[in-house]
Amino acid sequence: MNSFPALINSYSDTHVAMGDDAWPAFHQLLARDKPRVIAVFTGKHSADVSGAWQDLCSHCRNSRVQRFSAINPEPDLECVRHMRVFLQQQKPDWVIAIGGGSVMDAAKAAYLSYQTRQPTRVFFGANRFSASNAGKRLKTVICFPTTSGTGSEVTPYANIVDTEAGVKKLISDPVIIPDYAFCVPAYTKSMPENVVRATGCDALAHLLEGFLNVGADNNDRYANRRAIAGIKLVSDALPKALRRRGGFGKMAVAATLGGMVIRHKSTGLPHLCSFSWYGRIDHGLAAIMLLPHCWEYYLGNPTVAERTMLLRDIFPGDTPMAVISSFREFLTACGVPQALRDIPGITPALLDQTARSAGENRMKLELAPRPVSPDDSYAVLMDILTRAY
Structure with missing residues (x-):
């Protein structure tokens, strides 16, 4: 602690x-x-x-x-x-x-x-x-x-x-x-397993989305250090917490660090796309399931690709895509579903609606680690959502 x-x-x-x-x-x-x-x-x-x-x-x-x-x-x-x-x-x-x-x-x-x-x-x-x-x-x-x-x-x-x-x-x-x-x-020890998973994934999404938000690096000199520390904590502690073998102290620290990170480096497309899914899927699960696919899109920004390789000691890989693949393997090991189609209530029609409504948030699109033009937003977001589905 x-x-x-x-x-x-x-x-x-x-x-x-x-x-x-x-x-x-x-x-x-x-x-x-x-x-x-x-x-x-x-x-x-x-x-x-x-x-x-x-x-x-x-x-x-x-x-x-x-x-x-x-x-x-x-x-x-x-x-x-x-x-x-x-x-x-x-x-x-x-x-x-x-x-x-x-x-x-x-x-x-x-x-x-x-x-x-x-x-x-x-x-x-x-x-x-x-x-x-x-x-x-x-x-x-x-x-x-x-x-x-x-x-x-x-x-x-x-x-x-x-x-x-x-x-x-x-x-x-x-x-x-x-x-x-x-x-x-x-x-936090009284949380049932599904809540441990969903909240832990929310904390991890905050830490990673903030860390990948390369355009906001100058907002706070401690943010990236907090993000790296928090990601390491979650990678070690979340599997233990899910098995009731400890980890709750580290997860508490990681969640608070995640909040500190997104205070200065906002979340990106995963959070943007998941806001209309309340009642259908836990927020943390929604954001973390979208993250690998948004991350792949972000790699079109060379700075994000470089930033990704700083995580290779946590999620092993010799390329940015390999790091993302290791991250997805970590999620699977923690019991996160592979695809959105495995979640009742998440339908192609909802994804279409999400892409259209999320595309109206011009500020969030333009501040993404790889900015999305409002004119291209529907196509970009639908591609991300379809791959996640």
Whole structure:
């Protein structure tokens, strides 16, 4: 757990306390702020099963702790609205999220809506609050992640389902980056195998997509070092975690590093294409299954080909394509399905719809490691999706 303190501590946006340091650091924050009312967002059962809810209550005896647990695995705008009403009723000094990415994302969106008194949907997009409120800070959610996947505890992102549009939409704004995150790997051990796999794949997708995003290398001098470290951790720890033979501490570190990576080096085409597949396939699986095929497309950029060879010690190969092939073999060994056609609900018609709708995101296309022209986007994306299928 203490193997990567420099990479964790050099992240300036969030104070992260890992492992044995988590609860002592939380006590220091309690002693400083002395919150009277704490609003806590959790999933329906995971916080109880992991023991995180009971632990929090035992540590916050001098505060009135109020819980909202009616958060779905794919929280939508209506769910976030109910969360905002809960905050209006409680008027908390602190807001805490205990859970995976869905809980943390929804809590970030609800707290933003509560403090600004505006509906969540007005914040979809990039910097919708910050652009018109330069320099203004808001209170942020305190995070206790109980999965090792999204890294939401350190990111400016919140993914929320817009049911009417039939797609997940993204809030991206530095104002919602949590100031404090407390990562206790023991809480992730209660995850069932399918969740270990899906969340681990999400973390790996973040790390790899950020690492391959060569156009954003100058955004943060630590990002690529964090990415390499995290990829190595996942390659070693995910198979062990799936077999219940350890690895949970390393996966917790890797997931947080992944969040730090995509804070400065955004995800690419795999994430772009998977946003409309909620309810059909776990997000982490969708992104990681698309990644090898997007990666092959990226190799048309010589810099990506060079970057790929830096991974040959993790995924052995003498050529970029051989490295990608080794990566796919690793996924197979972890139980990731070979093709999208093996997933019920993923159909050719859905792929066609995905290529058309994803092609409307001009910014994401142009910032891909190998940029995609909007005029060519349908053909490029359909080729990727068809090969993945």
